[in-house]
Amino acid sequence: MNNGAWEPVIGLEMHVELDTQTKMFCGCAVTKGDAPNVHTCPVCLAHPGALPVVNRRAVEYAARIALALDCTVQARNIFHRKNYFYPDLPKAYQISQYDEPLATDGSFEYWVDGELLRCRINRVHMEEDAAKLIHAGGDAGRIAGSDSSMVDFNRGGTPLIEIVTEPDIPSPEAAREFLQQLRNLVVELGVSECNMEEGQIRWDANISVRPQGSEELGTRTELKNMNSFRYLQQALDAEIPRQIGVLEAGGTIDLETLHFDPDTGTTTPLRSKEEAHDYRYFPEPDLVPLEIDPVWVEGLRATQPELPAARVERFIADYGLSRADAGVLGSSGALAGFYEEVVAAGAGAKPAANWTMGEYLAHLNAAGLEAGHGHVTAERLARLVKLVEDGTVSTSAAKEVFARMIEDRAEPEATIEKHGLGQISDTAELEAIVAEVVAANPAQVEQYRGGKQQVIGFFVGQVMKASGGRANPQVVNDLLRRALDA
Amino acid sequence: MISEDDVRYVAKLARLRIEQDEATRMTGELAKILAHIDKMSELDLAAVPPTAHVLDVVNVTREDKERPSLPREEALRNAPAVSDECFRVPRMG
Numbered sequence: 292m293n294n295g296a297w298e299p300v301i302g303l304e305m306h307v308e309l310d311t312q313t314k315m316f317c318g319c320a321v322t323k324g325d326a327p328n329v330h331t332c333p334v335c336l337a338h339p340g341a342l343p344v345v346n347r348r349a350v351e352y353a354a355r356i357a358l359a360l361d362c363t364v365q366a367r368n369i370f371h372r373k374n375y376f377y378p379d380l381p382k383a384y385q386i387s388q389y390d391e392p393l394a395t396d397g398s399f400e401y402w403v404d405g406e407l408l409r410c411r412i413n414r415v416h417m418e419e420d421a422a423k424l425i426h427a428g429g430d431a432g433r434i435a436g437s438d439s440s441m442v443d444f445n446r447g448g449t450p451l452i453e454i455v456t457e458p459d460i461p462s463p464e465a466a467r468e469f470l471q472q473l474r475n476l477v478v479e480l481g482v483s484e485c486n487m488e489e490g491q492i493r494w495d496a497n498i499s500v501r502p503q504g505s506e507e508l509g510t511r512t513e514l515k516n517m518n519s520f521r522y523l524q525q526a527l528d529a530e531i532p533r534q535i536g537v538l539e540a541g542g543t544i545d546l547e548t549l550h551f552d553p554d555t556g557t558t559t560p561l562r563s564k565e566e567a568h569d570y571r572y573f574p575e576p577d578l579v580p581l582e583i584d585p586v587w588v589e590g591l592r593a594t595q596p597e598l599p600a601a602r603v604e605r606f607i608a609d610y611g612l613s614r615a616d617a618g619v620l621g622s623s624g625a626l627a628g629f630y631e632e633v634v635a636a637g638a639g640a641k642p643a644a645n646w647t648m649g650e651y652l653a654h655l656n657a658a659g660l661e662a663g664h665g666h667v668t669a670e671r672l673a674r675l676v677k678l679v680e681d682g683t684v685s686t687s688a689a690k691e692v693f694a695r696m697i698e699d700r701a702e703p704e705a706t707i708e709k710h711g712l713g714q715i716s717d718t719a720e721l722e723a724i725v726a727e728v729v730a731a732n733p734a735q736v737e738q739y740r741g742g743k744q745q746v747i748g749f750f751v752g753q754v755m756k757a758s759g760g761r762a763n764p765q766v767v768n769d770l771l772r773r774a775l776d777a
Numbered sequence: 778m779i780s781e782d783d784v785r786y787v788a789k790l791a792r793l794r795i796e797q798d799e800a801t802r803m804t805g806e807l808a809k810i811l812a813h814i815d816k817m818s819e820l821d822l823a824a825v826p827p828t829a830h831v832l833d834v835v836n837v838t839r840e841d842k843e844r845p846s847l848p849r850e851e852a853l854r855n856a857p858a859v860s861d862e863c864f865r866v867p868r869m870g
Contacts, residue, residue: 311841318844327862331852332844348841369829376792378866391829425863441863444852569790574829582835 294500297538299531300508301466302458302497305473306451307483308420308490309352314448315419316343316386316578321450323489327425327443335448337381342577345370349417349450350581352482353393354591356452357415359476359598362397364588368581370417371572378442379421387453389572392416393583399456400600401472402618403465410469411457422447458497458508463527467520470494472599472622479596479624493518498527499544500534509534510544514551515561526551530558602627610640619648625662626652632669638676646676650693666697675703687760688712716763718770721754724762725770728753739775747771779808 311321317334333341354364371389397412425441454473460466474485474492485492493516499509512530517523529551534544549558597605599622606617606627620630626647633643651672655665663669675696679689684707695706707713715721728750729736739746747768754767781804788795788803795803846852849862858865 313841313843318839318842319846320843326849328849328852328864330846332846336847336852345838346841347838350838374790378864378869424869425861426868438868439858439860439865440868441861442866443863571790576830579830579832579834579837581838 294531294535296503297500297531297535298503298505299462299527300458300499300501300511301460301463301527302511303456303460303466303469304495304497305454305470306420306493307356307454307477307485308492309349309450309452310481310483311346311348311352311450313346315346315349315417315450316448319448322445323486325445327441327445330445331447335381336444337383343386343575345578345581346450350393350583351591352450352480353415353417353452354583354588355480355482355595356454356477357394357397358588358592358595359480360394360397360399360412360415360454362394362412362415364394364583364585365391366583366585367391368393368417368583370575370578370581372575373418373570373572375568375570377421378440379424379447381422381444381447385418385421386575386578387418387572388416399469399473399476401465401469402622403462403468405615405618408461408465408469410459413455413457415452415454418451418453420446420449420451458499458511463524463531466496466527467524470523471520475623476599479598481596487518490518494523496523496527498530498534500531500538509538510546512544512546512558513548514558515548517551522551522553525553525556526558529556533558599624599627610634610644612640612644616644616648619652620644623662629662629669633673633676636670636673638673639680642676642679643673646672646693650690654693654697666700667693671696671703678703678707682714682716682763683707684712685714685761685763688714712761714763715758715761716766718766721758721762721766721770724754724757725750725767725774728757729771729774736775747775750775779804779811 308321313319314321314330314335317332319330319332319335322330334343357364369388369391370386372384373387373389374384376383392414394415395413397415398409399412400407400409402408422442422444423446425443456469460469477483477492478485483491495516496514497511498514499511501507501509512534514523514526514530517526526549530549537544545560548561550561551558602624603614603617603621606612606621607614610617612620619626621627629651630643630647633647634640638646651665651667652662654660654667655662658665660666672693675684675689675692678684678692679686684692684703691710692703692706692712695701695710695712696703699706699709701709732750732753735746735749739750750771751764751767754771755762755764781800784800784804784807785795788800853859853862853864856864
């Protein structure tokens with residue numbers, strides 16, 4: 292996107308529901324898809340006198356996210372009340388963190404078009420999710436005259452983490468990459484599945500523009516509660532030229548919250564400035580401070596799973612992959628795991644990388660599947676790679692074998708056998724084809740014998756074609772030379 | 778010094794409707810409370826760490842272990858309106 296004399300500045304906030312067994316402040320189960328209002332109690336329904344108690348595992352999961360983002364986990368944690376009225380919030384405040392959050396001052400590196408960008412992380416804090424509002428009927432089949440919404444409190448009180456970046460993100464594309472790669476990281480930490488359809492992960496974007504090279508930030512607008520990478524990028528793609536247009540016409544940007552309409556591709560104000568929230572934060576008197584022991588934090592650090600950045604380096608060192616290939620294979624845990632299984636099953640590191648990034652990834656994309664859930668197992672792909680290496684099947688025929696293995700959900704050997712895709716190395720069989728080809732092309736034979744050695748390539752091509760791509764090129768080469776040099 | 782406008786603003790945030798005589802009275806009362814709190818500014822408290830809680834206790838946490846929830850009928854019993862196994866509330870904007 293060309294923004295002329297302007298540059299966009301984007302900051303993001305990401306909310307992640309943690310996959311703990313129970314809620315942030317009570318022992319109600321955290322589940323998905325259950326009937327409404329079966330996981331509630333006096334605490335998460337805000338009955339008078341009920342007291343919240345912090346879930347230790349939620350603190351651990353949050354700290355793991357903070358450590359993965361290179362943040363400093365603060366020794367002193369205070370919970371605050373964020374006050375506002377909404378039917379999904381039974382206490383009329385959300386327990387959150389304010390000026391003494393869990394962790395601060397981190398950074399996250401992410402890839403955009405082969406370039407490694409760095410974004411500073413302002414903070415990571417803990418809070419609780421709101422309940423789910425179900426708007427009766429919707430447009431279709433709406434109950435006549437219904438002015439109601441339904442509230443399901445199963446989700447209310449689910450541990451929620453907010454990750455806040457500094458305004459370091461230079462483009463809508465970078466924003467999408469940042470969020471996708473950050474999501475991968477959180478999934479790999481094993482603290483949340485980050486299921487987007489279930490709204491386990493949502494984000495807000497703050498966006499402003501400024502003259503190229505300027506150090507000052509312009510007035511920002513906010514896009515709230517988005518849960519699709521594509522819409523987020525589209526919304527930013529629409530908002531940036533809108534702001535530039537306003538400024539170039541001599542206008543000013545209002546600090547406001549915008550709604551993105553994917554149907555029209557435009558952003559419109561959600562609420563005016565006059566209604567801007569004043570949350571009146573104050574320390575939550577129902578919760579005592581949380582003092583986090585640095586020794587405990589170091590224990591977590593020592594037991595963090597391998598993270599994408601470290602894995603990419605390991606792939607370069609251990610498998611001799613290029614940085615670009617290691618970046619593709621190493622940045623997603625599922626794909627990396629699959630690749631390593633292929634190598635562990637005996638395939639060479641380089642061909643295994645090419646197959647995983649090439650045919651296998653194309654298959655996943657075409658079928659809309661996650662790595663590891665494709666219709667070819669790592670073990671079968673490894674066998675196919677080995678069959679190419681030992682000459683049982685040619686490289687070009689192997690691609691067809693792969694496609695048919697998916698169709699038939701079959702073993703490579705059986706597929707080669709069934710569809711007759713094996714490489715022909717049998718001299719007698721190939722000699723016949725070679726003789727035919729030589730006999731059919733006297734002009735080229737003349738050229739070759741006249742000293743134009745490169746014509747051999749033409750003959751190899753003809754023999755390969757006649758064999759359906761299955762002839763062993765080395766054997767063909769030898770037979771041709773013998774026939775032509777005779 | 779707190780103004781009557783401040784009082785009306787806070788009342789609005791708290792969704793309280795207050796009459797004129799109440800606004801006048803509360804402006805006076807809140808001013809007294811704030812003046813009382815301001816007394817503390819007269820002390821040199823630079824060396825005293827901020828207090829976040831009245832109890833001298835930290836780290837009250839629990840294990841991530843499920844405990845029984847309320848039966849739905851029980852949870853919905855105090856709701857002013859119920860439908861579809863949910864609390865029914867006025868539709869928001």
